[in-house]
Amino acid sequence: MASDCLFCKIIAGDIPSNEVYSDDDVYAFYDINPATPTHVLIIPKKHLTDINEANLEDTALLGKLLLKANEIAASLGLTQDGFRYVINTGKNGGQTVFHLHLHILGGRALGWPPG
Numbered sequence: 602m603a604s605d606c607l608f609c610k611i612i613a614g615d616i617p618s619n620e621v622y623s624d625d626d627v628y629a630f631y632d633i634n635p636a637t638p639t640h641v642l643i644i645p646k647k648h649l650t651d652i653n654e655a656n657l658e659d660t661a662l663l664g665k666l667l668l669k670a671n672e673i674a675a676s677l678g679l680t681q682d683g684f685r686y687v688i689n690t691g692k693n694g695g696q697t698v699f700h701l702h703l704h705i706l707g708g709r710a711l712g713w714p715p716g
Contacts, residue, residue: 673705685704
């Protein structure tokens with residue numbers, strides 16, 4: 602856990618969140634500034650600054666992150682009409698919280714290109 606990390610503080614319960622899912626490895630919660638009608642963030646409990654910091658020892662964790670995201674998307678009713686996953690990496694990639702996180706976006710038609 603990084604003491605100055607917003608998401609680590611959320612995981613620790615120091616900052617409240619609207620929990621969607623939690624287990625030993627991942628935590629999911631609703632984004633406080635949603636970009637779509639359904640906007641959930643799923644994060645590893647292990648602090649990784651971004652996807653570039655992940656390595657081979659994180660393979661199972663990254664796989665679990667995606668599979669849990671699939672389960673969450675299905676539980677929120679997003680699978681029939683479609684949804685999007687986004688992992689922003691670095692400042693120019695749009696990352697604003699420097700703890701690896703996956704956005705689950707859905708509930709409306711999403712255009713392309715995204716930004």
